[in-house]
Each structure stands twice: as C-alpha cells, then as structure tokens.
Amino acid sequence: MYVAVKGGEQAITRSLQLLAEARRGDLTVPELSLDQIREQLRLGVARVMQEGSLYDEELAALAMRQAAGDMLEAIFLLRAYRTTLPRFGYTQPLDTNAMRVRRRVSGTFKDVPGGQVLGPTYDYTQRLLEFESTAPTSPLQAEAPLPDTMPRVLDLLDAEALIERIDAGVDPEPIDLTREPLMFPADRATRLQNLARGDEGFLLGMAYSTQRGYAESHPFAGEIRMGEVDVVICPEELGFAIEIGSITLTECQMINQFHGGNGLPPQFTRGYGLCMGEGERKAMSMALVDRTLRCDELGEPAYAPAQNQEFVLSHSDSVEASGFVQHLKLPHYVDFQAELSLLRTLSKQHAQHLNAEETAAQETSS
C-alpha cells in the first residue's frame, strides 16, 4: 500500500548535519579563523558588507565562513541579521571630500592636484598565478606621505562651469529602502540606495550594456577614490557632533558628455557610485548605471534595459533574485496537477479536432 511521504522534520535535521560536515571539510585541516578571513579575504568581506548593507568586518567574515564562501548566501545571512538590529540614530552625511585617500585615479587628466595614487590595486598585476607566497617581510615605508585630503577632480571642471552642479542644499531627505518599499518612479537618492545594495554581477552586466550601445553613454572615469572617512553622529540630546569611528569607502564619479536637452545646457553630467570597503568594479558599475537611469530627467531617448528603472531596480537585489529563482525547487505539485489536467483536456480536444479534419478531408476526396 502507498504511504504518503513523511518525515520532513527528520530529513531537515539530517540535512543540517550533512551541511555542517561539508562546511567544515577535512577535520585534519585547521578551521579558518575570522581574523584570517578578515585580513586575507578582505575584498570578499567588503562585498558581503556592501550588499549586506552592514559595515561590520567581523560579522561579514563570520557570514562568509558559515556560507562556505558562497558570497550571495553570506550576504543573505548578514541581511537577515541586520533586519533585527534596533536603530540608535542616524549619522551625518559622510564627507568623502575629507577622505584619507589610499587610492585615487582619474582617467580625465594626466595629472591632478594630489597626483594619481595607484594604491593597492590588481590593475597592473600580470595575473600570473603566484605559486610561492609573496608576503612582504617588512612593512612598506611611504617615500612621501600622502596629503590628508585631496581635492575632487570634478571640482576643477566645476570652476569652469563645464559640469553640472549638484546643490547639496536642495537634496531631499532620502527614504530608507530597508524600511520602506520601493515605489516607482523612484528619485535619484532612492535609486542610488538600491544600486548600492545591488548585486555586483548584475550591475556590471547592466553597466557593460550601456557601453555597448544599449543606452547613450560616453563616460569618462572622472575620479575614483578609496580610503577612510569619518562617521559622525549628532545626538539631539547633546547638540554637538561626535566622531564614532571611520570606515573604508570607494567612490566613483563618472563624467558623461551631454549635448543639452530638457531645458538643460550642454555640459558634462555626472554618474555616481559609492560602496563600503574596497569595491572599485562595483562603484564604477553603479556610477554608469546611475547616469543611465537619469535619462528621463535629462530628456534622453529611453529604449535600453539599463535606462528602464523598473527593470533595473526591481531585479538588482541578489537576495530577492536568488530567493525567487531558487524557490522553484519547492514543491509545486498542486499547481502542476492543475496544469496537467488542463493540458490533458486541451490535448484531447486537439486530437478530436485533428480527427474531425481528417474525416472531413477524406469525405471531400472520396
């Protein structure tokens, strides 16, 4: 006799045990410490913090270890933890002008005040696998210390009035996308917030499409800077600002040619990208997509996927996308049964219809 499948609870428990075993791997190999992950896999930690929307290297490292290196799973773990955290207050806007820069490059001028600073970059490695450890034996000494702050490259254009002005004073208070649902049309602050949490791979593909003709885009990397920025809060009961620490940020300002339109003069326009930690690919992709999504505001013809804000913003989040794609592995047999019975009806009708046609054809020919 048929007995319906039972034992979901036991199956889950066993699966969790198997997962724990698989995650740990060979017990004779020492377990990774969170310090090792934080120090030696820092770019992975940065990505988990960026898309997990939580600046905490320790927790990001923990999530990476728990997820066995699956970045999307680690991001999900961090997000689920973040949901439960109370809000103690809001910081002042971060001042990236005052960034203590460790890397700063511009593609628009050969040299800029403060200089081009390569910093720690993979750009000019030769991508040869290094079979021997290349750890430095002693800390590097700077030949000349970097200035405390560096002017922004785009401000040089601003002096000539060649680039659009962004007046910080009229910037409305942004909504918090982690507390309020995304609504369309979304303003720029909301879009940037969505992109900042967006999946790097998705944004990279979208940004790439704008360079290949799917949108009108003539971008220059005006400035990319990475370094430390102070985080400042101003508690109402104190009435003065206190610095509570500093975080690493990567900022990208793209410059885009614009011939004028929608009542705006010809000028360079800006695309903006910002992410927590080191994440240049992400910040650059974000800046390209940000600029492309401004098509309505700038009166540009919109025809490409990357210009469609509902398309981009609704599909950028890896936690949403991964959940919904993977939910297809859940049982759907009730609906499948409904479709099966519909298909049987349709196919019976189709066969009857064919038979009728054949009979009619035979009658005509005879």
Next chain:
Amino acid sequence: MTSNYNFAFLDENTKRMLRRALLKAVAIPGYQVPFGSREMPLPYGWGTGGIQLTAALLGPDDVLKVIDQGADDTTNAVNIRRFFARVAGVTTTERTTEASVIQTRHRIPETPLREDQILVFQVPEPEPLRTLEPREAETRTLHALADYGLMHVKLYEDIAQYGHIATSYDYPVLVDGRFLTSPSPIPKFDNPKLDHSPALMLFGAGREKRLYAIPPYTKVESLAFDDHPFEIQRWEHQCELCGSDESYLDEVVVDDRGSRMFVCSDTDYCRQRRAEQAA
C-alpha cells in the same frame, strides 16, 4: 524559544508597521498595500510575506498550522513551523480544526474554516496583471481606474484559441466588485472557498513588498463570461486512501512503469476521514 530575538522574531516597530498596513488592507478589500517588507531569515520566495504577517498576528495563546501544497509535512511547511516554534514558542498543530492561525502555500484546507480562524497566504506575485503588464507604475493606474480590460481580453483570447480559459491556478478574482486580485497560486478548485468565507484571509508577498486581505463574508467572483462560466477541476478518480470524491487530488507516480494513484492533497482532511472510517 530563542531569547536573543523579540517574540515572533520581528521587532515591535516592524510589527506595528505590518499591523497598520493589515488594517488598511482589510478596510480596502483586495487592494495591494505596499509595506516595508523586512529581510527574513528564510529566502524570498519561500514564504517571507506569509511569515511576516503571521509574526505580526501571533500571540502566546495561538495555535499555528502551516501547510504547503495542502500538506503539513512538506519540508518548507515543517521549516516554517519550526521557525515559529523556535522564535515564538507557540503551540503548533496539524489539525485544521485546532488552529487559530493557518499559514498556507498554494491551498485552502478542505475542512471549512470558522470565524475564529485566520488564513495567511504566501504570495509570490501579488499583481494579477503582472504577466500582462510588467510595469508597476502602469498596473497601479489600471487598478486606480478599475480598468481590467487587459485581463478580460486575455481570458477571451484563451476561449477563442482553446475553447477554454487556460488558467488553472492563480485564477484572478474580483473582490467586493472592485479590485482585481490574485488569490495566490491556489488551484482554481479552491477559488469558491474565497467567496463569503467565515474566516479572515490575509495575503503577504514579502519579495514584492505588498499585502492584501479578503475580509470574511465578502463577495469574491472568479472572472468568467456568461457563455463560459467559471468551472473548477474535477477528477475521474477518488482518493485511494480515504475515498473522498470532493477533495483536490495529487497524482502520485508509484512505480517506474508510470502507474499513477490519486490521493488527497490536504493531508489532515484525508487523515481525519480515515480515522472516522476506522472508528
């Protein structure tokens, strides 16, 4: 019960936000209320909307039942039940009649619900017009104007092409004569249970950040045409376990020659019937 988290996992601000949205949802039957859906420790698409609604509802005296595909023992149902037992310490049950809150995916129980029960649906796509019009800005306007021509044309084209309305689940309904609403992917077999139900029915779509409600004793019509009235699925078989010829049946492949048998999808209903027969 895990004490590192608030009762039922969500913080009180989030619960209040959900509760306010739920009251508006009940006051505007079938209308999709946007809400600040949170990231839950279960993946989007796996019932995060239903879980948030249940978390906003649950109190220590509740008795919770969770079903997926009509069954209490499907892995995701087990997992959600485990979650609430862990974070809220509530009593859980597999008996429809014992539950005060029932969270469901894809089915409405066969056992008639009562006025003191609440049914919470997990909803993947709350917008019934989405497959016909992907832009949210546009579908909002269509609802504002109660312009459901798109859906009528789609159903009519089905009839023209196949002689039938070719929608077998997530079959659109009109709630209180006003809002076109997705009943969630329940088979259309369950649609009649939505009409004038004694129990309050709440719908949560976590990933899409929308929730909506069908209050009790509310008119819920499945779309149809005069010459093509709404019909539900029927089987030539009976349940091979309990003999029911009224319940929704799952088709089970029982051997590698492809032999089939048909059994109730609602496992509690089937078990109760068998218990009654044995008594």
Next chain:
Amino acid sequence: MMLAAFAHPVFDSQRNFRELLQAMARPIAPRAMPVLAPAPAPILPASMAALLTLCDADTTLWLQQPNDAVAMHLRFHAGVRLVQDPADADFALITEPASMPPLTMFAHGDLRYPDRSATLIMQVDGFRGNAGKRFAGPGIRDVEQLLIEGLPGEFWQQRAAMSAQLPLGVDLIFISGQRMVALPRTTRVLED
C-alpha cells in the same frame, strides 16, 4: 506624574491588535478592547490602548483636543508625531464628535494609493443594538444594525458623500467605554 503605558507591551499590543483586526474585518459588531492603557483626560483608556498598539515615530497623529499632558504622554510612550493639520494625520483622535471637523478634512488617499488615508478613532456616547442604521458590505454576513450614539448631525451625510469616492475614504474606529466598533470605508449604509 507621568502615567504608565502597557504593562507587557509586546503581548498587550498583540492582543489589542487582534481585536482591532477582527473589529475592522467584522464592521459594526461591537468588541471589547482586551488590554486598556492609562490615559490622561480626555482620552479614554481604550482609545489610548488603540493608539499605543498602532502608533510610533513613523506615524502622525492629530488630536482634536490637544493638551500638554496628552502630548507629553503620547510622545513619551509612542514617540508619535503630533500634527496641527488633520490632512497630515495617519491617525486622528476625536474626543468631542459634536465639534469635529468634517470627514473631508482628513486624508482620503489617492486612487493609486487609497491606503494613504486616515484612521479616525472617535470617542462616542454608546452603542445600541437593534436600533439605528442598518449596514451591509464586506465582513457583514447579512445585515448588522447599530445605533452609534453621540455622532454629529451631519455625520452620515458626510460619510455618504465620501462613499461615492470609493476606494478613497477614511476608516473609523468608534470607542465607548471599553467597547469598540469599526466602520471601514467599504461598509454600506442601507436605506431605511
């Protein structure tokens, strides 16, 4: 001295919410507010219970008869933002219906977002069954009849005018003593 709020905030709000939800789902049928909250005059403990259950720093509240004790109490326990203009309010507390502003003064939502509308908590004189108007609509199996005592003379005319704008509208929760009655926008008043 500042009055206390709920003794068990998590569980007390949950119990009150469930009754509020059922009240809204089953309009016109009176129910009791399970857990009352101490309240400075002129707010009734049941009204305060509803406010503490639903309001916080993310909501705005308009008080018909504001006073310092009430404002301080609500700010302290709920963190709710008090507003001067009824049109800005998510919630409104009517403590003297006879002199209340017309229903059109409150947010009705817009056609794309009818939920962006006010919920009014109105303290009335009492409820009497088998008397008054008869009601039908979502949540009502057949017909419910109830006399809501202490409403201003123009109330039902204003509500009828508002009903012509559905799905726009405001939703009401009447409070008398410990009892509450909901009147969501979709409830239809039957002609006598």
